[in-house]
Amino acid sequence: MAVGTSIIIRVELDKTAVNFGEVATAINNAGGDVIAVDVIRAGQLTTIRDITVNVSDIESQKVVNALQFMPGVKVVNTSDRTFLVHLGGKIEVQPKLPIKNRDDLSKVYTPGVARVCSAIHENKSKAYSLTIKRNMVAVVSDGSAVLGLGDIGPEASIPVMEGKAMLFKQFAGVDAFPICLDTQDTEEIIRTIKAIAPVFGGINLEDISSPRCFEIEERLTKELDIPVMHDDQHGTAIVVLAGLINSLKVVKKPIGSVRVVVNGIGAAGVAICKMLLAAGVSHLTAVDRFGAIKPGEEYENKQWQWLAEQPQLQNGGCTLSEALVGADVFIGVSRAGLLTVEHLKSMASDPIVFAMANPEPEIDPELAEPYVRILATGRSDYPNQINNVLAFPGIFSGALHCRARDINTEMKLATAHAIASVVTDEELNEQYIIPSVFNAHVVETVRREVVKAALRTGVARRVPSEFRE
Numbered sequence: 493m494a495v496g497t498s499i500i501i502r503v504e505l506d507k508t509a510v511n512f513g514e515v516a517t518a519i520n521n522a523g524g525d526v527i528a529v530d531v532i533r534a535g536q537l538t539t540i541r542d543i544t545v546n547v548s549d550i551e552s553q554k555v556v557n558a559l560q561f562m563p564g565v566k567v568v569n570t571s572d573r574t575f576l577v578h579l580g581g582k583i584e585v586q587p588k589l590p591i592k593n594r595d596d597l598s599k600v601y602t603p604g605v606a607r608v609c610s611a612i613h614e615n616k617s618k619a620y621s622l623t624i625k626r627n628m629v630a631v632v633s634d635g636s637a638v639l640g641l642g643d644i645g646p647e648a649s650i651p652v653m654e655g656k657a658m659l660f661k662q663f664a665g666v667d668a669f670p671i672c673l674d675t676q677d678t679e680e681i682i683r684t685i686k687a688i689a690p691v692f693g694g695i696n697l698e699d700i701s702s703p704r705c706f707e708i709e710e711r712l713t714k715e716l717d718i719p720v721m722h723d724d725q726h727g728t729a730i731v732v733l734a735g736l737i738n739s740l741k742v743v744k745k746p747i748g749s750v751r752v753v754v755n756g757i758g759a760a761g762v763a764i765c766k767m768l769l770a771a772g773v774s775h776l777t778a779v780d781r782f783g784a785i786k787p788g789e790e791y792e793n794k795q796w797q798w799l800a801e802q803p804q805l806q807n808g809g810c811t812l813s814e815a816l817v818g819a820d821v822f823i824g825v826s827r828a829g830l831l832t833v834e835h836l837k838s839m840a841s842d843p844i845v846f847a848m849a850n851p852e853p854e855i856d857p858e859l860a861e862p863y864v865r866i867l868a869t870g871r872s873d874y875p876n877q878i879n880n881v882l883a884f885p886g887i888f889s890g891a892l893h894c895r896a897r898d899i900n901t902e903m904k905l906a907t908a909h910a911i912a913s914v915v916t917d918e919e920l921n922e923q924y925i926i927p928s929v930f931n932a933h934v935v936e937t938v939r940r941e942v943v944k945a946a947l948r949t950g951v952a953r954r955v956p957s958e959f960r961e
C-alpha cells in the first residue's frame with residue numbers, strides 16, 4: 493500500500509493547443525486527484541496555473557510524466573507539499589522575553605546571570621526552577637530503527653525527531669529538542685546522554701534498534717535521576733493496551749481468555765508482550781522472523797529469554813500462519829505486507845487486528861477490513877490510529893509536573909487505562925476504540941493519572957498543588 497501525498501505542479505498551458513479539462517483528465521488517468529487550482533498568470537496565449545494534486549507517492553512521478561509529454565503543456569516545476577512543510581526544519585528556539593535595553597541584557601546575561609548560576613551551584617535542584625530543565629525533554633535517536641525504515645542514520649532521522657518535538661509541544665506544552673547521535677555504540681550512547689542530561693528534565697529515547705535499546709534504557713534509568721523512556725517500547729505498548737481494553741469491550745471477550753499473537757519481537761514487540769502479560773493476557777504467541785519464541789529455549793537476546801520463561805507463552809516454534817489459526821488478536825509491529833487475507837480468515841470469530849508497522853502496515857487496511865471486526869493501524873489517515881503519540885506527551889508532562897525520577901510500570905498501566913477511558917461506553921464502537929490524538933482530554937487525563945501513580949508509588953519528588961490535601 494502506497495503512502496499518500498500531495499504535490500503542487502506549476503504548468504504553463506498553451507491555450508491554442510490544450511484546455512484545462514484535458515489536463516485534469518490526464519492527471520486523473522495517471523492516478524492523481526485534483527484538489528485545487530490557482531491561476532498564477534493569465535496571458536493571451538498562455539496561462540500559468542498551480543495544480544494541487546493528491547496522489548500516492550508511487551504515482552506522483554506518473555502524474556508529472558503524463559503532463560510533461562502532453563502537447564501544449566510545459567511543467568514549470570513540481571513541489572511536494574510534505575517536503576514543503578519540512579523546509580528549514582519544523583521547530584525553532586524562541587526567547588520568552590525580549591531584550592530591549594542594557595538593563596534587560598544585564599539581567600538575562602552577564603552580570604545578572606552570574607548570581608543565578610551561583611544559586612544553582614549552591615543547590616543543584618534550583619536548575620528546575622531557574623532554567624529550561626523543568627519542562628525540557630531530549631528526543632534522542634541514533635537513527636538505527638527509524639519508523640519501519642530501518643537503519644537510515646542520524647541525519648535521516650532528524651525529521652522524525654523534530655516531529656516528535658512538535659507533538660510534545662503542541663499536545664502537552666512540553667519543550668523538546670531532537671538529538672540525533674552519530675554513534676550506534678551502546679556505551680557511547682549512554683555516556684553521551686548522561687553528559688547532556690543536566691539540561692533536560694527527561695529523556696525520550698526514539699527509534700533505537702533492539703536489542704541495544706533495552707540495555708540503553710535500563711542503564712540510563714538506573715544511572716540518571718530524571719525519567720527515561722524508550723517511546724517505541726513503552727509508548728507503543730501503552731497505546732496497544734488501551735486499544736485492546738476497549739476492543740475487548742466491543743467483542744465482549746475477557747482479557748484472560750483471548751489468544752494474542754504479537755508479530756515482530758523487537759523494541760515495540762517486547763514491550764507490548766510485557767505489558768499484555770502485566771494486564772492479564774494468558775495466551776500469548778510471540779513471533780519474529782524465525783518463528784514463535786519457544787518456551788524452554790536458550791536465547792542470547794535477554795528479553796526473548798525472559799519471554800521464553802513466561803508460562804503464558806504458547807505455540808513455541810510455529811510460523812505466523814500456524815499461530816494465527818484460531819487467534820483472537822493480531823498485533824503487528826514488524827514490517828509491511830506480512831499479513832494476508834488468508835491469515836485473517838483463519839482467525840477466531842470477531843478478529844481484532846492492530847497492524848502497526850509504519851509507514852505501511854502489515855496489511856493494506858482496505859484489504860483487511862471485510863475480514864476483521866476491529867482494525868487499527870499506526871497511520872493518521874485511517875480510523876483507530878494506535879500510535880505512541882497518544883502516550884508520550886501526557887506521560888512526560890505528568891512526570892515533569894511531579895518531578896518523577898522514573899516512569900514505572902504503574903505509571904504506564906495508569907496511562908493505558910487513562911487513554912482507554914477517554915472513549916466513553918456510549919461512543920465506543922468498531923471504528924472508535926481509541927481516542928483521536930486531537931482529543932484534548934487525552935493529555936489532560938494521562939497527565940493527571942501519571943502524577944497520581946507517581947505519588948502512589950513514591951517516585952514523585954514534588955507534590956503539585958492540586959494534589960496537596
Ligand SMILES: NC(=O)C1=CN([C@@H]2O[C@H](COP(=O)(O)OP(=O)(O)OC[C@H]3O[C@@H](n4cnc5c(N)ncnc54)[C@H](O)[C@@H]3O)[C@@H](O)[C@H]2O)C=CC1
Pocket residue numbers: 637638639640641699700701702724725728755756757758759760761779780781782824825826827830848849850851869870871878879880881
Ligand atoms: N504505531 C506505532 O505507534 C509504532 C509502530 N512501530 C512500528 O513497528 C515496527 C517495528 O518497530 P521497532 O520495534 O521499533 O523495530 P525493531 O527493529 O526493534 O523490531 C522489529 C522486529 O520485527 C522483526 N521482523 C522483521 N521481519 C519480520 C518478519 N518477516 N516476521 C516477523 N518479525 C519480523 C525483526 O526481527 C525485529 O525483531 C516499525 O514498522 C515501526 O514503525 C513502532 C513503534 C510505534
Ligand SMILES: CC(=O)C(=O)O
Pocket residue numbers: 638639640699723724850870879880
Ligand atoms: C510511531 C513511531 O514511533 C514509530 O513508528 O517508530
Ligand SMILES: [Mg+2]
Pocket residue numbers: 639698699723724
Ligand atoms: Mg518510533
